[in-house]
Amino acid sequence: MTATVSSPAERRRNKIRARILSAAERVFAREGVDGLSIRRLAENIDYSPAAIYKYFKSKDELIDELKESFFELILESVHKIADTSTPFDERARDCVATYVRIAVEKPYHYAAAFAGEAAADGPAPVDGEPGFELSKKGQAFNVLRGMIAEGVEIGAFRSKIDPSLAAKSVWASMHGLTMMIVHIPSFPALKADQAIMSRENFILFHADQVIRGLEMHHE
Amino acid sequence: MTATVSSPAERRRNKIRARILSAAERVFAREGVDGLSIRRLAENIDYSPAAIYKYFKSKDELIDELKESFFELILESVHKIADTSTPFDERARDCVATYVRIAVEKPYHYAAAFAGEAAADGPAPVDGEPGFELSKKGQAFNVLRGMIAEGVEIGAFRSKIDPSLAAKSVWASMHGLTMMIVHIPSFPALKADQAIMSRENFILFHADQVIRGLEMHHE
């Protein structure tokens, strides 16, 4: 279908670019941004350090691509669940829980995806700013907003809720849990004299808690 | 009252240590952990870089002290509100909102306080592990747990809630909002066609949302 617009040279170039990225991905997933140095990376793929700069403007740009494709993974997974036909409550809970689960599997990716922004590429786009809607992160946010709008429509959530606003609040809450788990390996450990809750169950508990904040109160 | 256990030498030493810390604090608050280099710091206070190591074992140790005294500030502020006699609902909301406000005033401190842990000093202590109760972070957590326990006692919160567990969930939610604001300067921006909510109001909205998750549902 798609005409082969790429020349052989171009294809070879993309292949090497991809090889660099995949080598970077391996190191980054295991050791994070500090463990990944241009020099080590270059040695891994048998190039000189300077060669990397023929393919990427900077280390930041390289890592940005890793982060973006990581969020693509999250987006796919969440989308898959959002499109299910399971009952709304369950679906909503699974959605947010999945977000956390995937993120926790690649802690360095997730942490870096947020940590880098303030310093680097200038202020990161948020909902309502150009660029956000296009980013994978932005698309994931839109899925979340859609679900909340659906909840309001079917009467599960309070009617005065603004989906955009609520989505940000829910996102913040799930982001917080994720960061906690990512940064504090033993989270959520509990005192010896109390019932120990597994991480998986805590994720569900937290998701329930967050969703409950949106629900109708029949008083 | 307190006997002067410190020799003149010791006092002078502490004074220089404090001068190093305060110079570090200034740079760190403005430029974060990456902007603060031992070499720059040494130049600021007219010492050689090596001199710093007579007072601190490593850069990490120095920064740990900045983080700890930052959380002392948070703890103080939250404690002050928790001990008020204002109505419970309001008090709870102010408590969590204050946590976010203080954190946002020193974004680099807050981010570093969590980001550093996974890599550096070994796994950070959580509730139930030795060391946590003593840290300022741990003490702040205990204030939060106390408030939730009070809410359960007076019947404002669902009775089946375990305060320790719920406190972790609430903490995660507020942590998430804080991180969002810290990392994404324009958070929570909204679309042009929607009502724009100020950061301050969003913090309160989020706090309400989180607390609502704990409340009794009268169905």
Add this chain to the structure above:
DNA sequence: TTATTTTAGTGAACGGTGTTTACTTTCTGA
């Protein structure tokens, strides 16, 4: 007071980082 030991502070170096520049080689399009 003198002799000894501890402490404060330093300059130079080690091994590491991201990045740039000047240069050569290789490939490609006309």
Add this chain to the structure above:
DNA sequence: TCAGAAAGTAAACACCGTTCACTAAAATAA
């Protein structure tokens, strides 16, 4: 075929945290 672009490199620049051998000064013991 041949000019020009692109791929790749070695060497350097300007940083970084940290250590080590060393001197000078202060505290302690005799």
